[in-house]
Amino acid sequence: MDTNALKTLPEIIAQNQTPIITKLHANGQEFAVVPVGMQIQSLKDIRDEDRQTPAYRADFVKTHDLASFIAHVGRFKSDDTVLFARLPAITGNNVLFSIRAVIDHHPAGTDTARAGAQRHLVIYVPVLHLRAQRWLDAERKMMAQGDFAAFIEDNLSDLCVLEGFTPPFGTAVATPADLLTLSRGLEVRVNQTVRNATRLATGEVSLTFTTENTRQDGSELIVPEWFGLRVPVFAGAEPFVLPVRLRYKVADGAIKFAYLFHDFDRMLEDTVRAAIDTVRKAHPDLHIVEGSAD
Incomplete structure (x- = not known):
């Protein structure tokens, strides 16, 4: 004073x-x-x-749609606007990723007398696509023969042919038709027990079933080791192709199945990079920081 x-x-x-x-x-x-x-x-x-108007703009908008985020940022952005892309992390079956726009960030330069209020915020928080969520929820969980067959048929549209993927040790890769044949074969053998499981040179497994009532051998059923999955990770995002490994376990004549994602982290990173690139192309004039504004 x-x-x-x-x-x-x-x-x-x-x-x-x-x-x-x-x-x-x-x-x-x-x-x-x-x-x-x-x-x-x-x-x-x-x-x-x-005051008839506020001293500064204070607003917080949260959207789950990337196109809406891009449009809203475009409506209010200035030379001081900065974007912060928080790289993804996986917690349980939830994928944490966001892009935050601070519309009124500090101006560039060393003039400390000029400062942004940082009260005008727009944040994009994607949600997992329902198709990806279904596969994530069931991953690594052993399913009974009939349950696995039903799961494959219910999600048959998510299966695809794996192109350009070389599985370890030259093992075979199933097509969607192969998985459909497997699921239907499991359905008709739901009341049968597994008499023998033989691993073939291709990495596939040949299952021989025995009918409980007549004790007559059933026909062989081929279980592949790999198949392809094509699903979008986030709602509104483009689908990505992911190799999936099929596992099985036989105990007391009963067989159970589970599947494991191969290189899911890579697919997630590719999805996130695609989202960041989409924002960068829409707003090439804005500064993007890969990190948190917190």
Whole structure:
């Protein structure tokens, strides 16, 4: 506070019977000098009450759709707007990833007198696509013969031919038709027990079933080791192809199946990179930071 100005307060009050406005700070902030009680009161709250518009924009918009995020940022962006892309992390079956736009970020440069309020925020938080969620929820879980057959048939549209994928040790890769044949073969043998399981040179497994009632051998059923999955990771995103390994376990004549994703982290990273690239192409003038603004 300007000490010279303070020395003149008694004189100011003595000479004026009504409140006056004077600048007491070096930064030019104004105060009202009120004679009654010799009070000094800031005018900021008083002037804020009379404002027709806010001193700065304060808003928080959250969207799960990338196109909506891009459009909303485009409506309000300025030279000071900065984007922060938080790289993904997996917690349980949830994928955590976001892109945050701070519309009123600090201006570039070293001028500390200019600062952004950082109160105008837009955040894109994608949600897992329902198809990806179904496969994630069931991954690594052993399913009974009939349950696995039903799961494959219910999600048959997600299966695809794996192109350009070389499985380890030259093992065979199933087509969607092969998986359909397997699921239907398991359905008709749901009341049969596995008599023998033989691994073939291709890595596939030949299952021989025995009918419980007649004890007659059933026909062989081929179980592949790999198949292809084509699903979008996030709602609204393009589908990605993922190799999946099929596992089985035979105990007391009963067989159970489970599957394991191969290189799911790579597919997730590719999906995230695609989202960031889409935003970068839509707003090439904005600075993007791969990190958090928290």
